[in-house]
Every structure is written in structure tokens, then in C-alpha cells.
Amino acid sequence: MHVSLSALESALRFVEDLADTDDPADLGRRALPGLDRLVPADVLTYNELGPETGRVSYCAYPEGVLFSPDSLAAFAAHMHENPLINHMQSTGDGSPMMISDFLSQERFHRLGVYTEFYRQVPVEHQIAIGLPPLGGRVVGIALNRGRGDFTEGDRDLLGVLRAPLVRASSRSRSRRRAREALTGPDDSQLAGLTSRELQLLELVAMGRTNTAIARMLEISPRTVAHHLDNIYRKLDVSGRAAAVYRAVTEGMVAPRDNGRGQAPAPRDPAAEDR
Numbered sequence: 001m002h003v004s005l006s007a008l009e010s011a012l013r014f015v016e017d018l019a020d021t022d023d024p025a026d027l028g029r030r031a032l033p034g035l036d037r038l039v040p041a042d043v044l045t046y047n048e049l050g051p052e053t054g055r056v057s058y059c060a061y062p063e064g065v066l067f068s069p070d071s072l073a074a075f076a077a078h079m080h081e082n083p084l085i086n087h088m089q090s091t092g093d094g095s096p097m098m099i100s101d102f103l104s105q106e107r108f109h110r111l112g113v114y115t116e117f118y119r120q121v122p123v124e125h126q127i128a129i130g131l132p133p134l135g136g137r138v139v140g141i142a143l144n145r146g147r148g149d150f151t152e153g154d155r156d157l158l159g160v161l162r163a164p165l166v167r168a169s170s171r172s173r174s175r176r177r178a179r180e181a182l183t184g185p186d187d188s189q190l191a192g193l194t195s196r197e198l199q200l201l202e203l204v205a206m207g208r209t210n211t212a213i214a215r216m217l218e219i220s221p222r223t224v225a226h227h228l229d230n231i232y233r234k235l236d237v238s239g240r241a242a243a244v245y246r247a248v249t250e251g252m253v254a255p256r257d258n259g260r261g262q263a264p265a266p267r268d269p270a271a272e273d274r
Helices: 005-018 024-038 069-081 083-091 105-110 112-116 152-183 195-205 210-217 221-235 240-249
Strands: 043-049 056-061 125-134 137-145
Touching: 005 024, 005 152, 024 043, 024 056, 024 137, 024 152, 056 069, 069 083, 069 112, 083 125, 083 137, 105 112, 125 152, 137 152, 152 195, 195 210, 195 221, 195 240, 210 221, 221 240
Parallel strands: none
Antiparallel strands: 043 056, 043 137, 125 137
């Protein structure tokens, strides 16, 4: 994999722009312009597809790009023909893939999804990355060009960018669940957590130490420990692992992924710094 230094610097700025995304619905709107600066495309879309037949939700960049109800209906009727959607749905693999990885351009042109939708955009080349599924929906970002296929360098850069996009997606979903819990009728003690305590609890669930959290939030380790003591008291737990377990099981934070699609067991609280 080869990614230039200038591209990595731009990627870091892109990641910083996503750091405070609070709403999953806002992720696409914020991410697409930055992706376009890094991997130029004619049209970029953030998509949530299914699970019901024909259900399509999207946002597009440039913002002036709008698809008519008829064109969206055509896409919904034929989206199962797109090999990238099929690949994400059947394998769960969200790594960057191009239509040209699966089909020649001649075969692509024979598809109903091309003749009824992509030809009108126009889309001759597409690369996409997948994000964590949401409620059974396939979630992904597609970059489209009318001329000139994407390169292996584009694929490598999107591979680098996918990890912070996945984290931003998980973080925004956690924050939405937290807001719902705080504003709902539930009298759970989780409703007593402040926004700062929720943010800190998310970092603890990601496996960050007190020292690392202090650096990220620009506070002292002693302040981190004070916040944790307040969190333990409000959650009625005795330590770090128990707080993470309760927060995850009650949907306040997203579980960490161990790279195999599974959430690892919480660490022994005796092994963690308070």
C-alpha cells in the first residue's frame, strides 16, 4: 500500500472534521465533501439500503445533485444487480471495492441498474466502502465517475479512511442512543450521566487508559479519575469493566470490535488504572 505524505496529512484533517459527529444521519453530509477532496469523483453518495425491498435513503455531494422519485424507484428495483452491494451484504466486507473488480464495462452496461439509473447520472465507474450495518440496512459510501476508473492508489487511501469512518459511525450511533436514553421516560441511573461523562465512558469502552484519555481531552489524569469515580457512583458499579459492561448492554456506548466482528470481553478491572 502506498499513500503519499500530503494525502495522509489531508486524511488527518478529514478525520478531525468527523470527530464531533453526533448524528448518524449527519455523517454522510459531513464526510462526502472531505472524501471528494481526497479522492475526486463526479458524484458521491452516502447510502442506507433495505432491509425492506426498495428502501433507499441517501445524501449526495455535490449538494445540487438530486435524484427524482422515478430514478430512485428504478435504482431500488435494480440495486440487487450492483455487485458491490451484493458483496457487502453477503460477506460483511466493507473494504474498498470497484465495480471493475467484478464486471467488465460491457457486462456492467447490460445491467438494468445501469440502463435504468447509472447511465442517467452518468456513472461508468464506481468504488465503494461499507460501514457497519444499521438495523439490517446495508450502509455504504459510493464514489462515482463518468470517465476514468479509480486507481489502486484511490483504493489504498479509501482503505485508510474507512477505519475513522467506521469509528465515527459507531460513535455517532452511541451518542444518539445516549440522547434517547437521556430524554426518554426511563429512570435508569444512566440518565444522570453528563455529556462529558458519556464521552469519557465511550473512550473507556474503546480501551483507552486514563493517561490516553487525559491527552485526548486535554485534561489531567486526576480529572479523568474523578470523572470515573462519578460514573461508577451513578451507575452503581465498582469499577471500569463493570461500567463498560453496563453501558454496552444498555446501549449507551458501542462495543469494541476485535477485528473478527465480535466484541471482546471487558478487561479485568484490577488490571486497569482508575
